[in-house]
Amino acid sequence: MTLTTAAVTTAHTLPPPFTSPTSPPLDLRVQGAESLLYKTTLLTPSLPCALKYRPPKAYRHATLDRRLTKARLLAEARVLVRCRRDGVTVPGVLGADWETGWIALEWVEGRTVREVLDGVYHVREHRDAQSAEEKEGKEGIEGIEKQLLGLMRKVGVAVGKLHSVGVCHGDLTTSNLMLRPRKKKRTTHPGHDAAEAAEAAEADIAMEALRDAQAQEPEPEQELDGDVVLIDFGLANQTVQDEDKAVDLYVLERAFGSTHPQAEHLFQEVLNAYGENYKAGQTVLRKLDQVRMRGRKKSMLG
Template sequence: MATATDTPATPPPQHTIHILPAPFTHSPLTLLAQGAEALVYRTVFLTPHTPCVLKYRPPKPYRHPILDKRLTKARLLAEARVLVKCRKDGVTVPAVLGLDAENGWMVLEWVEGGSVRGVLDGWVAGGGRFEGVEAGNGVWGLMRRIGRAVGRVHDIGVCHGDLTTSNLMVRTGASAVRGESEGPQTQTQMQRPKRLTPSALREAAMTSDAPPVFELPPEEPPPPPSKAQSTSDLEGDIVLIDFGLATQTVQDEDRAVDLYVLERAFAATHPGAEALFQEVLRSYGESYKGGRSVLRKLEDVRLRGRKRSMLG
């Protein structure tokens, strides 16, 4: 703590400039989202044609460096292990392409598409048509796929821990979007309200003196207007993202809390979407053997909230 005397006891500035670890220090990256623990960038990996997501957990200056490193490493590794397990067992999650737990970064497969939150917002703005109940498409089909996707994750013994509509993505285009992605991007992963505009960040990234070592993908067009939110946006595989709080557990309690968190997210972002969530629960219950008992547990969780009782 040699620098302790130099540092005034004031809160840090609003916009911390994060210096990324090697080898990304001089690479032009596009910031997609920032959370409390991690920064998420778009870049390319292994080949100049493979878009990917870089998730970086910067060191926390208020923690002891050794403890900080250990926590970062443990959390990043836990997330990567869960993702690899999911991928192995056939759950649609982004693949882990690269990892440096010591330095706090992980490279994930790029998922083309938008968050369920964005898709539902567009659906509401577009009139919110309840059609295709029997045919299993449209918004009902989407709800069913969400229920099945969550059910499958729980079935393999993983609880997401932060299941919100922003952490569910609808993959657009062909089933497996890996490698080449020529088309313009519609929406980016982990779209959140506080998101910064990509163009401003791109400029900031480009002003660094390092020569651009590869071409950035074309500028993303703004999210399509509500008119463009046709039913086609409601189709596509559900991909779960952000396993930063995921745990490997088979307890009904944890699974029910996952559903409860998702229910609250639905209620909070889409008033009137509670009817839709019933469809999620219905298909969840049918998706695997333990589903029914989780739904019963969910009744208990609803009464008391997310926090488990501290008895025993």
Template structure:
């Protein structure tokens, strides 16, 4: 089936394809295929790849079950290290913010609420950037995508690092958006049951980040 798909992206860990149509869906689907690393022992490589595929699928399913808008899972093939998932029709948040026409307060509130829900079910995304957040075309719902580095953790430290990664993404890609990110945190605090320990850890993570920057 993947033979008829079109390669749209290749990263360090996986290839991403677009397959149209898919079964009865004319919009098709996204196919994510993790590839082998030749520098690893074949048995170890297969175990690690299998675990990453299962972990990504598990986190996606966990989020969907909690009512978080993420791509729907269609098929998981651990042996082929491949996940078939919903193709989101929409735009990435990075482009929307750069364009400067969106209501940033509404966006910030939606981001904070979505991340709060995700962390309340102990899913850590691992790669939160404005390229991994989308708005659907049909209803402007906020979608979290690309769970390739995600994992399950109850630790406030891990969730704080998740928020810090997003904060750094905002500061590097979208200058002068400090107020926007603070509004995201305000929304997060309002909606997240475990916000207090996570935001407390965020201050520690920020301090460590500043020290690393000073030391080069």
């Protein structure tokens, strides 16, 4: 299932406990074919979360519908927990209810890789159209290109890591890859007793000053800096087959080719990083050549 942004015409009723009028708002962000994604909070008012709800489908038999919802929701949750345990950068699972059909995930800050690329290429086109003097700072197109290669590298590493723990994403597109900015230093301080609290307050002021200084001096490379986080595991499966992994890469390659033709040449860097960081990746890359020849639908041939 690919989640696509769509105008919302029908109001959906969420199951309890997401029905209280005095609770934090539920902000519908994405509507997919199978699920609705809301931004809200969970556990504390300061912990943002992505609430993914799979509404019942009226056209299915009720019993079958519940079984399918449960199976798919749990498959997604299990893959996410497993990935997280094994060190793949994915959002954590904060809560779930497979009977009513919701799963709450850690909210991932930042933009999708698709948005990042859109931003870069939009700016570039814009800049080309205008006079060359419009260039921002020292960073020329080559500088951006270099940063983009760095981003591609991170994508390749992340996908390699995912495959190395035996998971295939199933819908690997640039919209399902997030670039999450690096977290700033923790601002909380342990204020144990009165004396320490006073000390901490002083330290806090110092921190504040430091943060202000940093805020005034934005790093030019911040834009493309951060961690690549994989999202939307609704179609993921746990597999050992190189075929499935190659198809993951193929789907991603096609996604790059179709939404960012200008970025197509960068994709090789994804594969380079993938092959270098994932030991068994070489056989997958060989398999990718075969998949390219015939497309991803194995069964449709022959």
